[in-house]
Amino acid sequence: MIPLSWYLIFAAALFSIGLFGVLSRRNAVAILMGIELMLNAVNVNLIAFWRYLDPVGISGQAFAIMVFAVAAAEVAVGLALVISIYRSRKTVVADDIDLMKW
Amino acid sequence: MATETINTIIWLIPLPPLLAFFLIVLLTNRSKWLSHTIAVGAALLSFIGSMVVFFQAIGVEHLGEHPFESSVKWLPMGDASFFVGVLVDPLTAVSLLFVAWTVLMIFIYSVGYHNYGQPKGDHDRPGLPPHGATLTDEHGHQHQVLSVEPMYSRFFAFIGLFAFGMYTLVLSDNLLTLFIGWEIMGLCSYLLIGFWFQKPSARAAAIKAFITTRVGDVFMLLGIAYLYSETGSLNFRTVFAEGTLAHLAEKASVLPFLSVAGLIGLLLFIGTIGKSAQWPLHVWLPDAMEGPTPVSAMIHAATMVSAGVYLVIRVFPLLSAGAEHGLTTTMVVMGFIGAFTALFSATIAVAQNDVKRVLAYSTISQLGYMVAALGIGAYVAAAFHLVTHAFFKALLFLGSGSVIHGMEHGVLHTGNHHIDPQDMYNMGGLRKKMPVTFWTFLIGGLALSGFPLVTAGFWSKDEILADAFAHGYWAVFIVLALAALLTAFYTARQITLTFLGEPRTVEAQHAQETPWTMTFPLVVLSIFAIAFGWVGIPEDFLGLHLPPNWFHEFVGSTLAHHPKAVEFNFIPLLTSFVVSLGGLGLGYWTYKGVKAGEPDPLAKPLGRLYIWLKNKWYHDEVYQRLLVEPAYWLAEQFTYLFMDRKVIDGFLHLFARIGPWVGDGLRQYFDLPVINGFIGDGSANVTQSLGKELKVVQTGKVQQYMLAALIFALVTLVYFLFTL
Numbered sequence: 001m002i003p004l005s006w007y008l009i010f011a012a013a014l015f016s017i018g019l020f021g022v023l024s025r026r027n028a029v030a031i032l033m034g035i036e037l038m039l040n041a042v043n044v045n046l047i048a049f050w051r052y053l054d055p056v057g058i059s060g061q062a063f064a065i066m067v068f069a070v071a072a073a074e075v076a077v078g079l080a081l082v083i084s085i086y087r088s089r090k091t092v093v094a095d096d097i098d099l100m101k102w
Numbered sequence: 103m104a105t106e107t108i109n110t111i112i113w114l115i116p117l118p119p120l121l122a123f124f125l126i127v128l129l130t131n132r133s134k135w136l137s138h139t140i141a142v143g144a145a146l147l148s149f150i151g152s153m154v155v156f157f158q159a160i161g162v163e164h165l166g167e168h169p170f171e172s173s174v175k176w177l178p179m180g181d182a183s184f185f186v187g188v189l190v191d192p193l194t195a196v197s198l199l200f201v202a203w204t205v206l207m208i209f210i211y212s213v214g215y216h217n218y219g220q221p222k223g224d225h226d227r228p229g230l231p232p233h234g235a236t237l238t239d240e241h242g243h244q245h246q247v248l249s250v251e252p253m254y255s256r257f258f259a260f261i262g263l264f265a266f267g268m269y270t271l272v273l274s275d276n277l278l279t280l281f282i283g284w285e286i287m288g289l290c291s292y293l294l295i296g297f298w299f300q301k302p303s304a305r306a307a308a309i310k311a312f313i314t315t316r317v318g319d320v321f322m323l324l325g326i327a328y329l330y331s332e333t334g335s336l337n338f339r340t341v342f343a344e345g346t347l348a349h350l351a352e353k354a355s356v357l358p359f360l361s362v363a364g365l366i367g368l369l370l371f372i373g374t375i376g377k378s379a380q381w382p383l384h385v386w387l388p389d390a391m392e393g394p395t396p397v398s399a400m401i402h403a404a405t406m407v408s409a410g411v412y413l414v415i416r417v418f419p420l421l422s423a424g425a426e427h428g429l430t431t432t433m434v435v436m437g438f439i440g441a442f443t444a445l446f447s448a449t450i451a452v453a454q455n456d457v458k459r460v461l462a463y464s465t466i467s468q469l470g471y472m473v474a475a476l477g478i479g480a481y482v483a484a485a486f487h488l489v490t491h492a493f494f495k496a497l498l499f500l501g502s503g504s505v506i507h508g509m510e511h512g513v514l515h516t517g518n519h520h521i522d523p524q525d526m527y528n529m530g531g532l533r534k535k536m537p538v539t540f541w542t543f544l545i546g547g548l549a550l551s552g553f554p555l556v557t558a559g560f561w562s563k564d565e566i567l568a569d570a571f572a573h574g575y576w577a578v579f580i581v582l583a584l585a586a587l588l589t590a591f592y593t594a595r596q597i598t599l600t601f602l603g604e605p606r607t608v609e610a611q612h613a614q615e616t617p618w619t620m621t622f623p624l625v626v627l628s629i630f631a632i633a634f635g636w637v638g639i640p641e642d643f644l645g646l647h648l649p650p651n652w653f654h655e656f657v658g659s660t661l662a663h664h665p666k667a668v669e670f671n672f673i674p675l676l677t678s679f680v681v682s683l684g685g686l687g688l689g690y691w692t693y694k695g696v697k698a699g700e701p702d703p704l705a706k707p708l709g710r711l712y713i714w715l716k717n718k719w720y721h722d723e724v725y726q727r728l729l730v731e732p733a734y735w736l737a738e739q740f741t742y743l744f745m746d747r748k749v750i751d752g753f754l755h756l757f758a759r760i761g762p763w764v765g766d767g768l769r770q771y772f773d774l775p776v777i778n779g780f781i782g783d784g785s786a787n788v789t790q791s792l793g794k795e796l797k798v799v800q801t802g803k804v805q806q807y808m809l810a811a812l813i814f815a816l817v818t819l820v821y822f823l824f825t826l
């Protein structure tokens with residue numbers, strides 16, 4: 001059986017890729033995708049820990065499903081916002097969207 | 103009648119005039135008829151009550167020991183409390199008699215005196231005496247007639263309150279309520295003397311009367327307070343209990359030569375000096391003639407001045423406490439002041455020409471008699487003279503008012519308003535024009551001069567002289583006899599100048615008898631001026647065996663030790679005869695032939711003395727110089743210019759200067775730099791520059807924020823990893 005640490009390393013790698021994407025991509029849609037990667041890294045961790053440490057209970061799976069639901073909702077709202085901004089400013093570059101600047 | 107019923111009536115006696123006062127002032131003052139009906143009706147109610155009580159009182163055996171009395175708690179004062187109560191002992195009973203009669207008569211007289219039923223004046227104004235109205239009869243002739251008083255209702259309201267004050271004073275069983283009645287009368291006399299307040303002389307007289315009597319009242323209040331602090335009670339019967347009196351008479355007071363009783367008595371007596379116009383506080387009374395004539399009668403006969411003498415008679419047990427051997431100091435003082443006043447004001451009365459002023463000085467003189475009588479211990483004689491004097495002096499004042507009224511009629515007839523209707527030298531021969539007034543005035547005058555055997559004044563004056571003689575007070579006896587001689591003299595002078603001879607002016611020829619509302623009171627009072635003397639005829643008069651002296655027995659029983667009647671002696675009786683008949687004869691003989699425009703027959707022989715008397719011994723001038731001017735000087739130079747302008751204003755200006763100086767300093771050195779600069783502007787500046795420095799953090803770039811959040815999260819993580 002694959003040891004637990006492999007999953008954890010995989011999840012950490014996935015999280016880092018997602019984080020890098022969020023911080024480095026200029027496109028707002030790409031940033032949202034990075035966030036999805038990070039959430040899924042968390043899901044991998046949840047499932048792995050559930051399988052290895054507490055296979056009897058279902059709280060790990062339940063949490064993972066919850067994260068899916070939240071991620072889906074978040075993407076829906078996030079994409080809607082991006083589209084809305086795109087309509088008004090004709091851009092999806094995160095650096096240009098600086099309405100909150102001083 | 104049951105004692106309870108009588109007590110209730112006694113309580114009710116003073117109330118109708120008070121009610122009348124409020125009713126007239128608040129409701130009925132627009133209606134002249136309603137106002138005088140209420141006032142006279144109230145006086146009548148009080149009169150009926152007084153008569154019922156009087157006749158019940160004289161039917162009681164030993165009224166002096168068991169008087170009608172009742173009281174209720176009024177002001178609680180810690181453990182003790184002030185009581186308000188009524189007391190009817192023999193002294194109160196006889197006082198009630200003369201007060202009730204004279205008050206009622208004066209009320210009725212006022213209706214006529216103020217010309218009720220006459221038309222409104224052509225140009226009368228409130229605050230001035232009525233000037234007369236013009237009437238046109240059926241033939242088209244114009245007549246000047248007397249006009250009604252513009253402030254008719256107000257007058258009745260005031261005398262109603264006055265009557266309330268007097269009844270309260272006479273009926274109270276303690277010094278406190280007595281003092282309240284006393285002060286109510288002081289107020290009313292002020293209001294009534296200044297009734298015609300648009301006359302400057304009336305205003306001045308009102309103020310003079312109020313302030314002069316106030317001098318006495320202050321001392322009287324001191325006496326009352328002293329008495330209360332010594333005995334804890336103001337009730338007459340408690341204070342005059344034998345043990346209390348003996349204690350007061352023995353205890354030394356704050357003054358080295360007086361006992362407590364003596365000092366209290368002296369203080370109370372000073373109140374009497376003010377109220378009863380004794381020397382040296384007599385100056386207000388002649389000026390009080392500025393008021394309407396019923397007021398003069400009210401003040402001089404029935405009420406205010408009698409109140410002063412009533413007070414000293416009432417507190418006589420206190421005045422005489424410790425006088426088993428001879429007189430107390432207080433009584434000696436009273437004797438001297440009374441006798442001196444009696445003589446000196448009689449001399450002034452001789453040289454006065456105003457018909458009311460003569461009577462005013464005569465009043466002062468007669469009150470001096472009473473005070474002197476008390477001073478030599480003649481308690482009953484003083485009370486007797488008080489009552490008889492009240493009757494005949496009220497009669498004389500009302501009579502003089504009637505004369506003036508008749509003269510005013512003459513003045514209106516001729517239209518010559520420069521004639522003074524009060525000057526006796528403008529009169530003469532009025533006996534034919536005003537018969538009722540003449541006969542009643544004659545009776546009053548004879549009573550005043552003590553016309554032998556018939557009049558009331560003779561019996562009361564004779565009793566005082568007999569008392570002085572029997573106890574060997576020669577000084578008092580001689581002075582009083584001299585005063586009686588002068589009294590008879592100026593009375594004869596007054597009657598001769600006013601009524602006898604021929605008219606000296608056209609106005610006097612056209613004088614007219616006054617209406618029945620004025621003559622009826624004169625007739626009633628003249629009956630008393632004669633008949634009241636008969637109740638006090640000594641038992642052994644002329645060595646006869648007459649019925650007992652009712653007045654002496656009755657009033658004497660007020661005292662714990664019934665005073666003995668003096669034995670009959672021919673010398674004082676002869677003196678009385680000689681002075682009264684001699685004075686009357688001399689007066690008639692001197693003045694019978696005075697023609698119009700002639701000077702006073704006495705002016706030449708007396709010379710400068712006459713001027714001295716005419717100017718009232720220069721009392722007003724001396725007081726002006728000694729008291730009024732220093733007071734003005736003090737007010738002007740010291741109080742106003744020095745104290746007020748320099749000291750007090752100086753302080754004020756100093757404070758006024760310190761204020762801005764301090765304020766300026768605070769502003770310059772605290773407000774501007776600290777509050778404004780440091781706290782106000784400083785905090786704003788700090789906030790602003792902080793914002794400027796820190797605003798660059800807000801780039802608006804979401805990835806920078808995220809990076810910052812990440813770095814912070816890592817730092818925190820590292821921190822926890824290394825610390826935990």
